[in-house]
Amino acid sequence: MNHTPAPTTDPRHPLTLRNGSATFIVALASLMMANLAPFIMTALGHLGFDVIASGNILTWALLASALVGLGTSRLAAGSARRTLAIAGLAVAVVAFGAATLIQNPTVAVTGLILGGAGVGAAISTSGAALAALRNPNRISAASGLVNRILITIVLAIIPLIGITQGSVFGTLALISLVGLALATWLPNAPEHAEPVDVTTSLQIAEPRRITIAGFAVLLVFPLWGTSEDAIWTMAPVLGDAVGVSEQSLGFTLSIAAAGGILGMLVVTIFGARIGRALPLAIALALGGVLKIWIGFAADPALLGALIIGVNTIYAFAFSLFIATAAGLDARGRWSGPLLGAYLVGSSFAPLLGGALIAQLGIPAFALIMGIVSFVVIVPTAMIARVSVGAERALARAATRGEAHTLVP
Numbered sequence: 116m117n118h119t120p121a122p123t124t125d126p127r128h129p130l131t132l133r134n135g136s137a138t139f140i141v142a143l144a145s146l147m148m149a150n151l152a153p154f155i156m157t158a159l160g161h162l163g164f165d166v167i168a169s170g171n172i173l174t175w176a177l178l179a180s181a182l183v184g185l186g187t188s189r190l191a192a193g194s195a196r197r198t199l200a201i202a203g204l205a206v207a208v209v210a211f212g213a214a215t216l217i218q219n220p221t222v223a224v225t226g227l228i229l230g231g232a233g234v235g236a237a238i239s240t241s242g243a244a245l246a247a248l249r250n251p252n253r254i255s256a257a258s259g260l261v262n263r264i265l266i267t268i269v270l271a272i273i274p275l276i277g278i279t280q281g282s283v284f285g286t287l288a289l290i291s292l293v294g295l296a297l298a299t300w301l302p303n304a305p306e307h308a309e310p311v312d313v314t315t316s317l318q319i320a321e322p323r324r325i326t327i328a329g330f331a332v333l334l335v336f337p338l339w340g341t342s343e344d345a346i347w348t349m350a351p352v353l354g355d356a357v358g359v360s361e362q363s364l365g366f367t368l369s370i371a372a373a374g375g376i377l378g379m380l381v382v383t384i385f386g387a388r389i390g391r392a393l394p395l396a397i398a399l400a401l402g403g404v405l406k407i408w409i410g411f412a413a414d415p416a417l418l419g420a421l422i423i424g425v426n427t428i429y430a431f432a433f434s435l436f437i438a439t440a441a442g443l444d445a446r447g448r449w450s451g452p453l454l455g456a457y458l459v460g461s462s463f464a465p466l467l468g469g470a471l472i473a474q475l476g477i478p479a480f481a482l483i484m485g486i487v488s489f490v491v492i493v494p495t496a497m498i499a500r501v502s503v504g505a506e507r508a509l510a511r512a513a514t515r516g517e518a519h520t521l522v523p
Contacts, residue, residue, distance in 0.1 A: 246445050
């Protein structure tokens with residue numbers, strides 16, 4: 116008799132060079148505009164827009180990404196995933212390309228907003244694709260690691276070239292083009308993707324508990340993300356207050372992006388072994404302390420160190436948030452819209468940050484942003500517990516559905 120090998124209990128796809136490169140680069144394209152927010156603000160300033168106008172423009176561009184990401188999340192969780200990614204990234208390439216090449220403020224702004232709408236499709240498709248790959252902790256961290264390494268390089272190079280319309284918008288067009296070239300390799304949703312039993316740890320029917328946790332993470336993650344992105348986007352204003360030059364700020368932001376590599380590397384190496392609830396709670400608490408401290412930093416070196424520290428912890432927590440959503444459903448039902456929901460909040464970060472600093476001052480702004488991190492600790496830990504339970508339930512359901520076939 117020949118015994119056919121039993122399939123793995125995890126119905127998600129194994130990571131390969133093709134599906135990994137496609138998922139990670141499309142994810143990079145989806146968040147590149149948010150990562151370049153400080154440089155976009157500077158480039159818009161060079162086009163003649165003041166800080167308030169630049170913040171409004173960036174808000175609309177990020178909001179366009181977020182709304183398209185949310186609106187296409189159901190498509191991204193199904194068979195139309197690759198087609199959706201190709202269509203959206205094609206729009207982004209054309210729009211960002213026009214913003215790069217045509218020396219006209221109106222065209223640049225229109226291209227930025229339309230390009231943002233285009234990469235919205237990358238937001239939903241990459242988020243859903245992450246859930247289709249095994250070990251959500253490790254995959255989300257690996258994706259973030261690729262993102263951080265490339266962002267670090269980009270943030271270091273752009274100031275050397277000069278923060279201009281061409282360098283900033285051209286970078287957005289180039290990354291979108293690379294994502295477009297790889298989009299056909301995105302992984303499909305696995306056939307068996309939702310747990311159907313009751314976990315022994317939670318003692319609650321999985322579908323209902325998962326749905327509640329899914330909606331909760333779509334609320335908590337954007338709230339936390341808004342506070343983080345407000346600090347990041349307002350970095351030029353924070354730097355000006357203590358005398359940091361444009362070049363020094365660019366270097367600090369590059370190092371801050373590199374700092375995130377360390378946090379994501381920890382998650383990548385240890386994967387599911389570190390869990391989710393406890394490390395997320397610790398990261399949120401530390402991040403809250405550092406954000407508050409930023410409001411009282413009067414020394415350029417200290418401010419730079421705090422921005423680096425905040426971004427390092429942010430990257431660690433960000434990857435675990437993505438893993439939490441991916442763990443809830445392997446089709447990407449929650450991780451697909453997660454980044455779109457995140458960008459809904461972060462799209463208002465420039466406007467919110469500018470308004471709070473103008474009305475209340477930098478110390479009060481930083482205090483409010485830090486308090487947000489403490490507020491979300493308990494709900495985040497509860498959601499993370501449900502996510503881990505859902506993964507275990509999925510594995511048990513897959514095990515019960517497998518049969519060892521004996522072939523004579």
